[in-house]
């Protein structure tokens with residue numbers, strides 16, 4: 001009200017959030033969901049010019065200058081976007097101001113729960129191009145033919161940091177790829193290391209509780225981490241990766257990616273192979289020392305250094321690519337090889353299973369909307385396609401349930417219908433799974449919703465059955481029954497490849513990391529380091545144990561882990 005008169009109901013320039021009063025045009029929206037119509041190809045947006053404030057982030061402005069009218073979600077035009085409807089200039093606000101209520105209510109619901117792990121991350125889009133036909137080993141269409149190209153979405157992440165955490169921290173990094181193949185989406189949800197801390201999914205929640213914040217102080221606590229690791233000696237190989245030079249990458253583009261687990265490939269004749277995936281950065285592997293990372297973290301403008309660097313280089317059109325190679329193991333060798341290939345704390349030695357080049361992963365498009373294209377991205381190891389299957393790896397088996405369960409909670413039961421998760425190279429034909437929160441498109445329309453039916457609904461085709469895997473043993477809760485599950489031999493190999501300077505850096509990193517760790521845990525740690533290498537153990541004992549306690553005979557021993565076979 002001005003002088004007792006209502007304000008001019010015409011929207012003012014200042015009503016709009018954008019400088020100059022212009023509002024981004026509708027054509028910045030994501031392509032509509034496949035069920036709701038044909039998707040727009042990336043980059044098919046309308047006439048838009050771009051400005052980059054602070055050299056980061058794209059804000060698009062229309063070139064024709066005339067903004068459209070803002071609407072509520074029901075499509076009705078908004079009269080004022082700055083002034084609430086009130087009873088007089090000093091009066092209380094009226095509940096009949098539908099726009100005020102909608103605007104704030106929608107704002108209150110802007111965040112979906114962050115991922116329980118890997119909350120901090122960045123994504124980009126591009127393609128995978130096959131350079132060597134793999135049909136000898138797999139019938140997966142993305143690996144068959146000449147120069148086959150497959151659309152991909154890739155999300156890089158930290159394991160432990162929360163969504164707002166700093167990038168330049170010591171942590172494992174996630175490396176997830178969604179391949180849009182003609183037989184559906186295949187997700188490879190890997191890390192930047194070829195191994196993991198555990199060999200059984202049963203221990204994953206405990207690992208994460210030990211690494212995330214304390215339930216009382218809400219602080220991260222290195223003593224918790226070392227307590228868990230030293231009572232879980234199978235973690236030592238992964239711990240050395242983490243504490244070694246590769247523990248802090250210089251950026252997402254400077255790290256390698258690994259499928260980590262052994263997977264199964266099978267060809268047209270149903271012949272089975274075991275396979276490990278390796279993505280080698282064409283940018284080279286670059287890492288940060290603790291000091292350099294500390295300096296980056298100290299600069300508030302560099303909190304998101306990885307996200308910034310990835311976005312800017314793709315925005316600038318710089319090549320951002322990885323070479324994919326695989327290690328292939330003939331099926332029967334899994335049971336005789338010197339290491340258990342289904343134990344994700346182990347690698348297959350390159351000398352035994354050399355890298356076979358396959359193709360190239362290229363990222364060339366940034367997201368246009370973080371919430372819709374990155375936060376809503378949902379990767380799941382259970383998203384498999386014909387030609388690619390899982391192995392009996394107990395961690396991988398546990399992951400087959402975990403991811404979609406988390407996503408049903410985080411994003412809802414219909415999250416696979418979101419454009420960023422839906423298949424782009426084939427159509428979903430499933431009128432039997434319906435309803436639930438916010439189904440996209442026509443929700444199956446009037447088609448038959450049960451099977452079997454006499455109405456021509458889609459049917460399963462046995463040619464897509466996964467190959468059978470013969471069972472070898474009785475059910476039971478097995479621990480380290482396999483002699484090949486030893487915890488230390490590959491940690492020793494890794495330690496040896498570090499060279500004397502790398503080993504010295506490892507010692508210093510661990511010493512710094514363990515500063516706040518109490519003596520009994522230090523003793524257990526030293527006992528582990530001794531088993532990796534006697535000199536390493538001695539060196540760590542000099543630093544960590546000043547009371548001359550012989551850690552290997554200190555009487556502090558792992559608890560349950562020592563039992564060999566817990567089940568029958």
Ligand code: HEM
Pocket residue numbers: 114115116117118121155156157173174175176189190191196200201202204259260261344377378379395396398399402403406407410
């Ligand atoms: C039993 C072991 C594991 C369990 C139960 C587990 C569970 C989870 C869950 C629940 C999420 C969040 C998913 C979401 O909300 O979208 C997640 C994310 C992730 N996990 Fe695991 N995880 C396990 C082991 C691993 C291993 C061994 C790797 C790598 C080799 C890995 C790589 C990732 C990555 C990269 C993400 C982030 C995916 C994204 O970018 O959205 N996880 N994990």
